[in-house]
Amino acid sequence: MRAYDIIAKKRDGQALTGEEIRAFIHGYAQGDIPDYQAAAWSMAVYLKGMNVQETAALTEAMVTSGEQMDLSAIDGVKVDKHSTGGVGDTTTLILAPLLSAMALPVAKMSGRGLGHTGGTLDKLESIPAMKVGLSTDEFIDQVQRIGIAVAGQTANLVPADKKLYALRDVTATVESIPLIASSVMSKKLASGADAILLDVKVGRAAFMKTKEEALKLAQAMVDIGSRLGRRTMALLTSMEQPLGNAVGNALEVAEAVATLANQSDCGFGPVSAELKKVTLELAARLAWMAGKASSVEEAMVLAEEKLSSGEALARFRLFVEAQGGDGRVAENPEEILPRSTYREPVRAEKAGVVTSLDGLIIGQAAALLGAGRSKKEDAVDPAVGVVIHKRIGDPIEPGDVLAEIFANDRGRDEAKQLVRSAYTISVGSAQVPILPLILGEVRPEQ
Missing domain, CATH: 1.20.970.10 (Transferase, Pyrimidine Nucleoside Phosphorylase; Chain C)
Structure with missing residues (x-):
């Protein structure tokens, strides 16, 4: 033909x-x-x-264009999570060791970031000596030994998607639900997980700006996974403001460690309660999908137990050390992680209440400082970024620190201006919108 x-x-x-x-x-x-x-x-x-059958066929064709990970040597239901991306989304660094502590094997293939901040691999590489390039044998052996490995994709995993995505990026064809869904799911399916949970972000700082768009994408991806024999589910989560308070690679690692350590402060600012909540919601659903509990509610109790007991933090340290990293990051992230030269506050100029916080602008400020890439070849600066101190709904007095800039040799002044512009502070008895974090879920039977 x-x-x-x-x-x-x-x-x-x-x-x-x-x-x-x-x-x-x-x-x-x-x-x-x-x-x-x-x-x-x-x-x-x-x-x-494309219809549902075409989209599933496209995904399968991309999966079979190259190698596929065979995880059958690993006992248990292998689980994986994919986020459609956002700002301050540090869930993987908390979720992976938490799932491992729940006796769920985590064999996760991750990528590098292109945009506001680095991807999961960039964040992990901010830990001194951390190795993210594992051979297939090393990857599987590590999961068998300690229940968790996070590494970069092999060069020949879904080569059709790599080639097609690069072409779509320059031909104005990225924003297509069938093409997006098949791109995401081909990588997840080729990575070999048995149960896949999709965290579809919705809002100003997300790829999908409205709930309606996000539902279409979520349904398409769940349909693909189900048709191709994997337990698949999607959760729609809000991304109007940054999920975590830290936006930047080493900063996000530090917030993840503080969350795993059940701390309310990570040394340079407050830990985001929203980040913890979304991570627990993801963990509970994956545990339920893997048969560790008879309901999501029961699985949530197990997830909270493993987090509060310190078992998840211990598993994080074990994982870091297994991949050559400095395990002391689990106890002293401020001493182990790279530090920026400058740390400058962005202060409020008037009293009021934070009624909106534009996550996209915060992400742009972090990228300006060097936390992200505009091209794949760009290097990221692991030490720089933005830390949020005030979120939507917080009362403000003049001089309060809204956020802090962590910078080295670029973008300080412009980044500060951007961060200030991201905040809307309303005076008086302003109505603060209630932002639900969980906007919906999609299961195969729907």
Whole structure:
């Protein structure tokens, strides 16, 4: 079958067969189909969409374009979580050791960040000597030994997605539900987990700006996972303001450690109660999906127990040391993690109440300081970022510290201006909107 005919069929709004999709995706991955035809096909999908069967077939074609992780040697139900991304989203660093403490094997493939701050691997690499490049054998052996490993994806895991995403990024075809859903799920399925929980962020600082958009994406991803034989569920969580108070790689590690240690302060500011709540919600659902509890409520009790007992923190230290990192970060993050040269407060100029806090602007300020990347080749500065001191609903007096800038040699003044502009402080008896953290969930039967 010709690539031309497959493009024309989708251009005309017809459904493609699984065989046609597989032939096109594998042909593109192998270099038999040129970029210009893949770009035309992507635009046809963007404009005409795909049905549930097509989207599942596209995902399966991308999974089978390269290697797949075989985790069958690891006992138990292997669990994984994927977040669609946001600002101050440090859940993986808390969730992975917490799940491991709940006797759930965590074999997680993660990536680097492109945007406001680094990805999970960048955050972990802010820990001195931490190694995130593991061979498949090392990865599986570590999970068998201590119940947790977090590493970078192998080069040949879902090569079709890597190639297609790079093309979509420059052809204005990223914002397509079938293409987004298949991209996310192909990586999750190829990574070998049995149970997959999708944390779909909603709001100003998220990729999906409205609940309606997020529901469509969540439903598409849950449908794919279920059709391809994995236990899959999605949780919709709010991302109007940053989830954690720390935005920046080493800063986020420090807040994660403080959360695992059941502390209310991480040495440079308050620990976010919202970050802890969302992480526990994710842990409870994954434990329920894996059969560790008969209900989400029962699983929540187990998750809270493992966090408050210190078992999750102990598992974090074990995980860091297993991957070559300095385990003392679990007790003294301020001494072990890299520090910025400058630490400057952003102060309130008037009294009132914080009625909004634009997470996107906070993320942009952190990126300006060097915490994120604009291109894949860019290096991140692990020490820099922004720490939130006042959140939505907090009362403010003149001179109060709204947030702090942690900076080295770039962007200080502009970042401070951005952070100040992220806050809306209303005077008098302002009505503060109540922002629910959990906006909904999607299960396969829906």
